[in-house]
Amino acid sequence: MQLPQRRTVLKSALAATAAAAGLAAPAVRAQQAPVRLVVPYPPGGSADGAGRLFALKMSDVLGRQVVVDNRPGGGTVIASEYVARAAPDGTTVMQINPSHLIVQAAMKNLSFHLARDFVPVSLIASTPMLLVVTPSLPAQNVRELVALAKAKPGTINYASGGIGGITHLTTELFKRRAGIDMVHVTYKGVASTVQAVVTGDTPVAINDLPTYLPLVKAGKVRALAVLSEKRAPDAPDLPTMAEAGVPGVVSDVWYGLLAPKGTPRELVASLNAAATAAAADAATRERARTAGLSLTSSTPEQFGGFLSAEIEKWAQLVKDVDLKL
Secondary structure, eight states: OOOEEEHHHHHHHHHHHHHHHHHHHOOOOHHSSSSEEESOOSSSSHHHHHHHHHHHHHHHTTSSOEEEEEEEOOOGGGHHHHHHHHHHSEEEEEEEOOOHHHHHHHHOOOOOHHHHHHHEEEEEEOOEEEEHHHHHHHHSSSSHHHHHHSSSSOOOEEEEEEEHHHHHHHHHHOOOHHHHOEEEEESSSSSHHHHHHHTTOOOOOEEHHHHHHHHHHHSSSSSEOOOOOSSTTTTTTSSBBBTTTTTOOOEEEEEEEEEEOOOOOHHHHHHHHEEEEEEOOHHHHHHHHHHHHHEOOOOOOHHHHHHHHHHHHHHHHHHHHOOOO
């Protein structure tokens, strides 16, 4: 080969190498950057707690920091829009729960769709829900609460963290199954809801077990039932809603992780492996247990199937209670 030709070939090879390096650099940087775990609620509460538990252990497994990014507002819409627009490079995941599915079913003209704009990573945790009342309310059990509400329709208020959330829709489901009329009072966040029930300003609420169980044990609120299919190990004396006389009211809170659509399969697999390791870690499981959470894991495919079934379930509940956001 003549020298000029060799120089031309060498320049072409160097240009190709530089171009490949330029393309690879963002991917390499993404794999070294911190992971943002977006939680659609303010700090505090079981959703934030679950996210922080997993972020801590996932950081160890991935070898890079996993940072909880609280983005509350819009009934999970703000967080969902943010993650849907994020780069699909493995540096952003979103914690999801049934409230996302309710919002999607009840709200028109959303800029995103859970099945279209995200990919499943893993199911990570679940916890039962509790029906609680303020101790001053003259109802010692579910039957007495139902009788009281029927005797005074439209006079008993119930609290939720916002229109369209799982606490709102689940309480509406309870109302329909029990044949009672209670008035919905919305609050901004879990802390305000809890305070309203403790003080008696709003005497009835349904929320997750970790939020209310410490208050139940302290005598600040009275628990009437769990909303799971079976009794909760952390509250074995509490009946299920079916045992308490109102069948058909089953609602557990679960948490999972989604990544933006287009996230490469190998990066999803890496995030899934980190979440699975966190769920299996003995210390993490113990911290979760004391917080009232049951850790779990799944493959992305298993979580995708679970999510499809849940989307259908909550869409039907939204239709049943005629919820429009």
